[in-house]
Amino acid sequence: MSSAAPDTSSVIAALQQCLPPVMRWAGAVARRLRTYNITVQGKESGNANTDALTLADLSVQELLVAALRDADPILRQCRIEGEEETGDMQRFAAASLLAIAIDPIDGTRQYRDRTGNGYSIICHLHTDEEPLYSLVYAPEMGDQGTWVEVTADRIVCGADDPDRNARAVLDSLPDCTAAKEQPGAGVYLIGFQERDEQRAREVDQLPWRDGTLAGRTSEQMRGSIYPLMSTGDYIGSLIHSPNIYDFPVSMHIARVRGGDAVWTHSRERVHYRTLWMDERAGMLRYPGIVACSEDPDVIDRLCELSRDWPQERYQS
Numbered sequence: 001m002s003s004a005a006p007d008t009s010s011v012i013a014a015l016q017q018c019l020p021p022v023m024r025w026a027g028a029v030a031r032r033l034r035t036y037n038i039t040v041q042g043k044e045s046g047n048a049n050t051d052a053l054t055l056a057d058l059s060v061q062e063l064l065v066a067a068l069r070d071a072d073p074i075l076r077q078c079r080i081e082g083e084e085e086t087g088d089m090q091r092f093a094a095a096s097l098l099a100i101a102i103d104p105i106d107g108t109r110q111y112r113d114r115t116g117n118g119y120s121i122i123c124h125l126h127t128d129e130e131p132l133y134s135l136v137y138a139p140e141m142g143d144q145g146t147w148v149e150v151t152a153d154r155i156v157c158g159a160d161d162p163d164r165n166a167r168a169v170l171d172s173l174p175d176c177t178a179a180k181e182q183p184g185a186g187v188y189l190i191g192f193q194e195r196d197e198q199r200a201r202e203v204d205q206l207p208w209r210d211g212t213l214a215g216r217t218s219e220q221m222r223g224s225i226y227p228l229m230s231t232g233d234y235i236g237s238l239i240h241s242p243n244i245y246d247f248p249v250s251m252h253i254a255r256v257r258g259g260d261a262v263w264t265h266s267r268e269r270v271h272y273r274t275l276w277m278d279e280r281a282g283m284l285r286y287p288g289i290v291a292c293s294e295d296p297d298v299i300d301r302l303c304e305l306s307r308d309w310p311q312e313r314y315q316s
Helices: 008-033 055-070 073-077 109-113 164-171 195-202 224-228 246-257 296-306
Strands: 078-080 101-107 120-126 131-138 146-150 154-159 186-190 212-215 234-240 260-263 276-278 283-287 287-294
Touching: 008 055, 008 073, 008 101, 008 120, 008 131, 055 073, 055 101, 055 120, 078 195, 101 109, 101 260, 120 246, 131 224, 131 246, 146 164, 146 224, 154 224, 186 195, 186 224, 195 212, 195 234, 195 296, 224 234, 224 246, 224 276, 234 246, 234 296, 246 260, 246 287, 260 296, 283 296
Parallel strands: 078 101, 186 212, 186 234
Antiparallel strands: 101 120, 120 131, 131 146, 146 154, 234 287, 260 287, 276 283
8 A cells, every 4th residue: 555645634624524424415316216116136145134225225325426526636545445336436546545435324123114213324534543534424313314423533413403504403412422420231232143132131131330231233222423533422342353344433432531442352452554355245344343332441341241252243
C-alpha cells in the first residue's frame, strides 16, 4: 500500500460537511423503501442477520458513494470500503493510508422484517490502526431520527431536527464524551451463529458493580448499539468476527472514553492490519472474538469468559 495519505484534518472536515445532509436524505429513502417488499438475493452465509439484503442497502450505498465522489476532491484520495458492491468506488484511491468505510443499512434484518427501528446508516474514516471519525444516522430511532458523531476527543448524540440544517443540528447536540457514573449493564452480542442466545445468557452471569452484566442479542436490543453506547445505556459488546463497516464505531466510542476493543484470546488491541474476507457474506471481518467497552473491568470479564470459545466463525 502507498505511504501517501491526504491530510487527515482536511479529510475529516470534508466528511463533516458533506455527510450529514446526504445521510439524512438516504435515511428518507430508506424509510420510504421499507414500506415495500425490497428483498434481494446476494449473501449465503447461512445466518439470517448477515444474509439479509435489500434494495435499500444498495440504494443508500449508491447515494453515499456518489456524494463522497462529488464532494471535496480530497475524499477521492482515500480508499473506500463498502459493505455492498455498488457505487462508483473505482473513482477513489486504490492505495491510501486513509480509508472511508460504509455500512448503508446496519441492522438489515430488522429493517427488512420490520421488527424494530434500530437500523442505521454508518460511515467512518480509519487508518490501519484505528477509526478517526464516525457518523451514524438512525432514521427511525426516536420521532425524527437519531445522530451519533465521534471525533478524536468528542462524542455527540441526540435527536435530529429536519427543520434545521443537518450540520447545524449535529453542532448543537449534547456532548456525551464523559462516561456516565452509572452506565447500563447491556452488552451487545452477535456473530456466534446459532449460539448467540446461549452466549448472551453466559454474559448474564458475570458480576459487575452491584449486579451482573446483561447480554443482549440483536433481537433483544432495542435500537442501535451506537446511540445506546453513546448515552451510556449499554456498556459494550462481545462480537464474533465483527465486520469492518459498522463495529469500529463502537470501538471508536470506547476508545474516546478511555476504553478499548481487544481480541479476547490474546487481549491484543484491535487493528485493521489483520482482516479476512468472509466469502459467504461478502464482507471484510476482524478474525476471532472481540470484546469492546469503555470500562477495562468489563473487557477483562468478557475476555475471561470467552477466551476458550472457538475462534472460527463457521464451524463446518
